Amino acid sequence: MTVTEYIMVRLQELGVDHVFGVPGDFNLSLLEQVTTAGEFTFVGCCNELNASYAADGYARVRGMSALVTTYGVGELSALAGVAGAYAEKVPIVCINGTPPLRAVENGALIHHTMADGNYSNMLNCYRNFTVAQALLTPANAGEEIDRVLLACVSKSRPVYLQIPSDVAGAEIGRRPQSLNLDTVGDAAATALAVETITERLNRAHKPAILVDADIGRFKLLEMALSLAERRGLPIAYLIPAKGLIPESHPNVIGIYRGAASSPDVLDAVEGADCLICIGARFTDVATGLFSQNLRKQNLIDVQSDHVAGDNFFFDNIRVAQVLERITEAGETSIRRFNRVDHALPPHRSTYADSASVNQDSFWQLIQTFLKPGDIIVSDTGTAFFACSQLDFPEQTNFLGQPIWSALGYGVPACLGACCAAPSRRVLLFVGDGGLQMSVQELSTLFRLGLKPIIFLLNNDGYTIERLIYGAGSVYNDLQPWDYPLLPRVFSPSGGCAVKTVRTNNEVHEALNSTAGNDTLQFIEVILPRLDAAQPLSRFLQRVAEFNFSDAGVEA
Template sequence: MASNIQRMKIGDFLLRRLEEAGIRHLFGLPGDYNLTMLQQLHDAGRMKWIGTTGELTASYAADGYARLNGLGALLVTNGVGPLSAINGVGGAYAEHVPVICIAGSIPLRSIDRGLGMHHTMADGNFDHFLNAYKPVTVAQARITPRNAVTEIDRLILTAWREKLPVYMEFPSDIAYLDIEVPEAPLVLAEPPSDPERLRSCVAAVAERLSAAKSPAILVDTDADRFGVASELMDLANKLQAPVAVINAAKGVIDESFPHYVGMYAGKASEPGVCETIESSDCLLAIAYRPIEVTTGDFSASLPANTIHARAHSLDIGHDNYQAVTLKEILRGVINAVPEVSHRAPRHVVAAAMPSTDIDANAKLTQAFYWPAIQRYLRPGDVLYVDNGTSFSLLGLKLPPGCTFIGSINWGSIGYSVGALLGALTAAPERRHILLIGDGSFQVTAQELSTILRHDYKPVIMLINNGGYTIERGYLGKTEPYNDVANWSYANLPKVLRPDTSARSFVARTGADLQKALDAPNDTLIFVESIMDSCDAPALVTRSSNLGAELDYGPTGPQHREGLQLRPATSQMTA
């Protein structure tokens, strides 16, 4: 038995376990309580430290990294660090992203003796931040020499298995203490399904799908998080069944897949999709989580007999199946259902963004911009959207192999800049395109300096329209509270890194934009597109108008003349 045990310093063991879980980079800020672990990371020379400009953007970066890598992690210092990062960790919880937030915390000696320390509330209670993280993480622990082996493994495995963030407090005086640890590496694996429950579940689902005349599949983001997109497409192929996604799951199903029909959002669905989903006599919904922005303001109406499949359970009729995993269920069902050679076609996929005949030398508008972006996309791109008129990305048809990264459920502006840093770090070989407005960009613009520092080469497409145009559709069409300071955005790469080779462009016309899009992407490209503050795609504006009705009710100020930006009938509607 002794041969299976070795002695390691606790900090080295944590770093080893993170590496065994596939984490090659750690994001965050140094602070006196986490410097012991940072020194161990530096001495080991394996995992790379990516210092960010703030804890909030570190949490966004860990989120973006996890979406391409499977797991992400950040390291902050006690109190001020976790509270700054909690918004991003909360977003990871809402979006089902496995992030490990590690807080180098006050010495265990100080906790045992009740000693007052900086970066605390100075009230003798050392559990405030553990408690603060309980609502936004699936598991939390303070590491000690006694629990280190058990809790480090538990937190990492829980984050990976549940696809949710966890929180770990790591006292600064334990990193260099030796403990006994297992020699065996950490294995990321799902517990196997209960054999009887799996057999019964597969048989019940297969029976329903096989008997259906119009089966269909509806996909939410967990299809990506739990890696079952390929199984869903195999099942759709075998059944000749249509597949739709909600907007948060954009790109999870290859949009060139023959059975992909588009996005479902109730009455706001793409043409034909609503009927396809709502009239299905056997709808298989994958981890469907309805909120107003994914359901067309609650206009979605799934069939009453919908099969609801989640990561580790499934509902079919009155029966609930536990101790089963989504991937095993789908593989079993694929094997069990008979192959359908032909099925009457349903209304399928909406057309891609239409081209426009707008004069390229005229003032740049949203109507010219988005068809140009559509033409710019290519297979394998990683695409980022932030809250604002950049939601128009949802109306584009993505080429095969693209990945969509956004904060649809959580909706935290500025998320995409930090996520861009993280995902670039995870997959620098892919082309990354950030689509963002000036308001969102100003929240986290400083992280551009870290992107430049590491010589990453994303394409940053920024719309400069003087503020929060999406909010103008809710309320305050011309009110100053929706304005932001007008920066010289295209100059920022040079300001943040004077020796940069980045190419910057200011696009005031369609011709300017096209010139920028034609530039070689052998370095960072930054495109500032100047547009009118009240120019917004009709679908975005309509969504904001409806959102105001939900948010403010019938007595709200949105009904006053001129307080809302409204869609013009001449606007394109894609």
């Protein structure tokens, strides 16, 4: 078994069957083995940054992904996307083909390097944005691959493997046994954490739960729901958990956005005398720019590897075990809570069919278009904020970047999601600015025969930036493209349904036409230049104050 074959066995074991990347001379032997083995599909992307976003999208649906780049020029191109995955806690196995091991050991002056003999600089770059790294040799490959992959699983963040070109095909002196994915924590610390939280819950008069994306990243959802059901607790969630929690569950009350929350959510969260926060990170976007009013003495911070409170800290715990035990210690008290934070008007009757479509009417129509099991991908911008206000049907996945917020994420992440779940309907919402950054991956979607429904929200430039600063300034302008011609550029033979819509009725007709249309669908939606929902406009005003005012919002 070669080093590459060993990695492939491990990736299969972890549910990965696609590899994203770009070929380069140092990874060709590795890619030859990947593509001839038969168990994997190699998805060659147009550039490494797009490949990293595609790997991110795939991992959010499948649980993990693999990204292959070449040394220096390739891996640094991908690094911005890998950093985003690190911020968002998305596990990607970054596999980098390096110059031959003898060249690395001798400090040879090779292309794709700084020509200074330094072969530690690339690894050092990745060290800041991955949780484990290794330079593989024939002697250490098996042990190091397992160590790094276990870190990827346990931390739910990217890892980095350097594979020299003459090592990728080297024989490895061990056969892989099944990975032991059970996290071993400190039993005593776990028991103390359970005892402390249970005692706090038992004497609380108004407890509640607040969850973040960790409920999905670390498979804690069922435990959180069981705790809420057994104890009769309301569950609110931060924006990164959108699409990871069933919104119709009787204990789920809606999104907590700091001061921008609905009154009932605000009262449940900020009025709680014991608030169990599972994986919570109170970022600017999640809190309406730090508008939360949470009393520290009432918070219990449950993270993937520790539990903390006002006067306690337990490290190296097993978070799943903590949640299971505090659930078992409580009495059953099933209770239904009102979910009242619907941010969108419930009906579209207030909008004339013949009127020009705007942000409010478009998203009302999209609300009625959603189906159970959809995968919704949103680029950063007005689309992401609007999607976060929709009511998602059961089994909906939502892919976006509320923390990293990289413009251009959407199209390649849509590619990754389509590869991860080819039988599910994938909807992409992307602005004209985001599309212009990563539009090349439309060609990859066509090449693989993938068929998402793409909504291009054309509002003539960088609307988010315009609403923060420089509404009429040239730096927020984009060169207009003839967007409906793009599918013909990337797929001259056809295979795409294209529409441009300007009125509410045209949107309605376009949505109806998608039924039974077995092709990629590209719908350009013409929107007003400075149009945004009122909650987003208010948030962006606060962003402007925070960024540019001497007496602005405090973090």
